[in-house]
Amino acid sequence: MWVKASGMCLRDAIIKDIFCPVDINSGEPLTNNKCSKAGLRPSIETVLHLSLPHKYVFHTHSTVGIAASLARKKLPESHVLCHATYIPYADPGCQLASAIYSSSSISETNIYLLENHGLVIASNSLATINHFFSALDSADGSHLRSFPPPNIPRLNAILSTYPQLSLPKQDLIHALATDRFCLKQVSESNPPTPDHLIFCGIRPFLASSPSIELKHVPNTCMYIVIEDCGVLLTAGASSFTSELLESLADIYLRCSSDSSITCLSDSTCQELLGWESEAYRLSLARAK
Ligand SMILES: [Zn+2]
Numbered sequence: 001m002w003v004k005a006s007g008m009c010l011r012d013a014i015i016k017d018i019f020c021p022v023d024i025n026s027g028e029p030l031t032n033n034k035c036s037k038a039g040l041r042p043s044i045e046t047v048l049h050l051s052l053p054h055k056y057v058f059h060t061h062s063t064v065g066i067a068a069s070l071a072r073k074k075l076p077e078s079h080v081l082c083h084a085t086y087i088p089y090a091d092p093g094c095q096l097a098s099a100i101y102s103s104s105s106i107s108e109t110n111i112y113l114l115e116n117h118g119l120v121i122a123s124n125s126l127a128t129i130n131h132f133f134s135a136l137d138s139a140d141g142s143h144l145r146s147f148p149p150p151n152i153p154r155l156n157a158i159l160s161t162y163p164q165l166s167l168p169k170q171d172l173i174h175a176l177a178t179d180r181f182c183l184k185q186v187s188e189s190n191p192p193t194p195d196h197l198i199f200c201g202i203r204p205f206l207a208s209s210p211s212i213e214l215k216h217v218p219n220t221c222m223y224i225v226i227e228d229c230g231v232l233l234t235a236g237a238s239s240f241t242s243e244l245l246e247s248l249a250d251i252y253l254r255c256s257s258d259s260s261i262t263c264l265s266d267s268t269c270q271e272l273l274g275w276e277s278e279a280y281r282l283s284l285a286r287a288k
Pocket of ligand 1: 059
């Protein structure tokens with residue numbers, strides 16, 4: 001069985017080797033191949049892929065899927081994920097694989113909506129999987145709430161005082177500072193998924209006063225949210241931080257502004273931050 005390597009991007013699959021061979025009986029990685037020689041290791045979700053009998057098991061952290069998992073009870077009948085099997089939050093790895101394995105009967109195609117995590121679609125037919133992702137794509141881009149624009153001149157003025165900070169390339173990220181619902185979420189709640197926790201940190205540094213003092217931003221903060229103004233990245237941001245912040249804004253802008261979202265609990269955050277497998281993913285991102 002071939003599984004994506006931990007910390008690698010699926011979009012890179014056509015330009016470099018990102019899949020690791022795994023013994024389908026034991027789940028152990030096979031050695032003496034390009035993946036192991038490059039020091040890569042199979043994804044922590046290897047056991048999830050092994051737990052389903054289908055020929056193809058696709059697992060993604062789609063923002064449409066994550067937003068749907070957060071708004072599960074309000075999904076309209078027409079939503080592509082309305083009838084997916086819902087899996088309450090489980091830690092990545094064995095706990096999640098076990099929850100999926102015991103959740104439902106296996107049929108030709110199974111679709112799972114993973115709370116605070118993403119999606120799994122398992123099928124013996126690639127055509128079916130393509131059809132599903134086409135339907136998901138058509139849901140993508142719709143239902144994104146518009147948000148007030150950032151104050152770029154003010155952000156640039158702040159950067160002239162603090163050159164160690166940087167402006168994110170993706171405009172959507174500034175919604176975390178200018179959209180009231182996004183701002184409430186990032187300032188009062190833990191992140192919604194393990195990826196957002198690992199690559200963006202548990203909370204941003206928040207600033208709101210007219211004269212902004214950023215000398216004492218803790219090293220652990222990967223981004224700064226300046227209320228009604230915009231977002232800046234700190235020197236602690238990894239190569240994935242801005243991508244995950246864009247995804248965070250995308251998810252929250254899909255949620256209705258009166259929704260009540262269940263984010264990761266304090267104990268789950270502390271547990272995940274102590275995992276060696278998550279430290280490994282972060283070290284790969286910081287090495288890029
Ligand atoms: Zn995952």
